[in-house]
Amino acid sequence: MDQTLRERFDRELEPVVDLAYRYALRLTRDSESAMDLVQDAVVLAYRHFENFTPGTNFKAWLLRILTNKFLKDRQRAARAVQVAFDEVEEAYIARKMLENGIEEDDQNPASVLMNKLGVEEIAAAIDTLPDEFRTACSLYFLEESPYQEIAEVLEVPIGTVRSRLHRGRRLLQKALWELAVAKGITINGAVNA
Amino acid sequence: MPEMKPLNCEEAFARLDDFIDRELSPVEQQLVQEHLNVCAHCLAEYKFEAAIVDGIKEKMRKMQVPQELSARLGRALDSA
Ligand SMILES: [Zn+2]
Numbered sequence: 319m320d321q322t323l324r325e326r327f328d329r330e331l332e333p334v335v336d337l338a339y340r341y342a343l344r345l346t347r348d349s350e351s352a353m354d355l356v357q358d359a360v361v362l363a364y365r366h367f368e369n370f371t372p373g374t375n376f377k378a379w380l381l382r383i384l385t386n387k388f389l390k391d392r393q394r395a396a397r398a399v400q401v402a403f404d405e406v407e408e409a410y411i412a413r414k415m416l417e418n419g420i421e422e423d424d425q426n427p428a429s430v431l432m433n434k435l436g437v438e439e440i441a442a443a444i445d446t447l448p449d450e451f452r453t454a455c456s457l458y459f460l461e462e463s464p465y466q467e468i469a470e471v472l473e474v475p476i477g478t479v480r481s482r483l484h485r486g487r488r489l490l491q492k493a494l495w496e497l498a499v500a501k502g503i504t505i506n507g508a509v510n511a
Numbered sequence: 512m513p514e515m516k517p518l519n520c521e522e523a524f525a526r527l528d529d530f531i532d533r534e535l536s537p538v539e540q541q542l543v544q545e546h547l548n549v550c551a552h553c554l555a556e557y558k559f560e561a562a563i564v565d566g567i568k569e570k571m572r573k574m575q576v577p578q579e580l581s582a583r584l585g586r587a588l589d590s591a
Contacts, residue, residue, distance in 0.1 A: 325590065335581065338575045353580055360584050361591045371519050408524075412559050426557040431564025440570040458532075459564075459571045465534050472584065 327367050330376040333361065337377070337460060344456040345388045347445045355391075359384035381471045385453060392449070406488040409497050415505065423506040434503045435494060443493035451486035458483055497509060518546045523553050531561050 321329075338359065342352040363370075363383050370379055407413065412426065420427050447455060455467045465483070469476045515538070517528070523546040529535045530543045547554045 327588070331584075335575045335584065339570065339576045339580055343574060344571075353583060354575065355579065357587045358586075359585060361587050364588055364591050409560065411563060412556065421556065426558055426562050427567065429547035432562060435566070435570070437573050440567055441574065444567075444571070456571070459567050462568065463530070474541065480529070480534070483532075487528065487564075490567070494563075502563045504569060 324364075326372075327364050330370075331363075333382060334377045335360075338380060340460055341456050342383060342384060344441070344444050344452060344460075345385075345449075355384060355388055359387050360386065369440060373452070375467070375470070378467055378470045381457070382473065389449070405485075406492045408488055410488055411492040414495050420505050425506070427505050430505050431494075431498060431503065434505075435498065439494070439497050439501070443467070443490055443497055444445060446493045447486055447489055451482050451489060455480040455486040455490060472476055515542065518542050520546075520550060521549055523547070523549070523550070524556065527553075527557060527560055531564055 335356070339352060342355040343349060346352045346355055357379060358379065363380050366383075367423075370376065394479050422432075444452060444455060445458075445492055453472055457463050457471060462509055463471075465476050465479045468483075469479045472479065523543050524541060526535060526543050530540065533540065535543065547557055
């Protein structure tokens with residue numbers, strides 16, 4: 319039995335639609351805009367579905383369309399201002415915990431911290447990242463995509479993905495630490511400052 | 512035949528992100544693993560960094576998806 323184009327499209331879309339939304343949410347930082355972006359990307363993908371080779375990576379293809387749409391809209395809105403950011407040293411949270419006398423208890427202090435930070439705080443920390451780090455980090459944390467697949471989505475070399483992820487993670491650790499301090503979160507009996 | 516010279520702490524630490532992400536070559540992945548087997552300090556660093564990555568992944572995947580999304584996409588595709 320022959321499937322219609324729409325049936326084939328729906329079948330490809332269904333398993334990746336939640337991921338597409340969560341990714342769009344981190345790009346746009348807003349639920350309504352995220353739904354708009356997913357809708358635009360999905361409609362674009364459907365219109366070009368004949369160009370999609372069955373059996374290849376639909377997820378990467380859709381996310382690439384979504385990313386390009388997002389970046390194009392940003393440029394048009396003239397908001398693609400490069401945000402200045404400082405380099406952050408590696409293992410930022412580990413260093414800060416050491417400085418604050420937070421010691422390994424029977425529990426890993428990093429796990430304790432992460433358990434005390436909610437979904438909203440993680441989102442807020444990701445949202446502080448400049449576009450190029452936010453795209454790569456969101457794809458990585460949402461999907462555990464291999465660097466190669468992230469490179470395909472973002473259309474950049476794999477080395478660029480690696481450096482964006484590594485730097486993005488440092489920036490993210492700093493943002494998470496600052497949120498924890500602002501919230502007065504304590505870890506293994508010690509207080510952050 | 513790649514040379515299997517053991518890594519020192521600095522070399523192991525420099526590969527930690529890639530190790531966590533399983534992006535090293537099999538040989539390098541094994542070299543880092545062997546260092547972690549014998550170095551309590553780097554093992555603690557690894558567990559610390561991995562816990563942060565795992566914590567972020569877990570929370571990111573809990574972000575609520577609005578129920579109306581799929582109906583909305585269905586309508587958009589109907590008129591596309
Ligand atoms: Zn070591």
